[in-house]
Amino acid sequence: MGDYLTTPELLPGERIDQLYSQDIKIIQSPQVFSFSLDAVLLANFAKPPLKQTGKLVDLCAGNGAVGLFMAPRVKGKIAMVEIQPRLADMARRSVALNQLEEQITVYQQDLATIFNQIRKDSVDTVVCNPPYFADLPDSKKNPNQYLAIARHEIATSLETVIEVTSGLLKMNGKAFFVYRPDRLLEMTAMMSKHRLAVKRLQFVYPKVGRDANIMLVEAIKDGRSSGLKVLPSLMTYDESGEYSAPVKKMLYGE
Helix, strand or coil: CCHHHHCCCCCCCCEEEEECCCCEEEEEECCCECCCHHHHHHHHHCCCCCCCCCCEEEECCCCCHHHHHHHHHCCCCEEEEECCHHHHHHHHHHHHHCCCCCCEEEEECCHHHHHHCCCCCCEEEEEECCCCECCCCCCCCCCCHHHHHHHECCCCCHHHHHHHHHHHEEEEEEEEEEECHHHHHHHHHHHHHCCEEEEEEEEEECCCCCCCCEEEEEEEECCCCCCCEECCCEECECCCCCECHHHHHHHHCC
């Protein structure tokens, strides 16, 4: 099959990037949306469903980075949910670019209404890179609306995301989030309110001697509240300012 059939049309300002470690290509646009290291960290931290029939849902999917990066490790189907039409369209074209239409479906809609498409209590794994910043009247928002919605709780809130995650998951289903450490207590309180017990936590630091700026969280639906594991910390950069060995491996493979 010739390349001309598989390469979807690119809109102005878009380019195709590659995550070399997974041999996945992804359509990006600096003006609209580019995946960040968070997506790579989450895709690497999250455990895919074990069963052939296991279903994975990527909420707040953006241009589809997390679901696409996990696709090689997922045996079952993947659903991506993204509210912004432009980003959902990028995700769809990236799915086509990687010839994953059989495995991945993109739903362009508000995640609060996803139960119309995906049955409650039917999902094995949910991954989510939610907007980090509360939508406070005085919070400085990106003038670029695409990025503002991706980063601020304009179109959804942390509580909605957690409530929907819990609603989608089967009993003992797992949720994986990437978020900001300064909202850890808020997040864990909301999780326990919505039947999610935090099981694994990993902090990511820009480099040695700096405060953590990213956290990775795994929770289980209807799990016991004891038995939290805090994993060894991860540095983004080493002393020389290069990506650290573990991060390099996530981006480029061995």
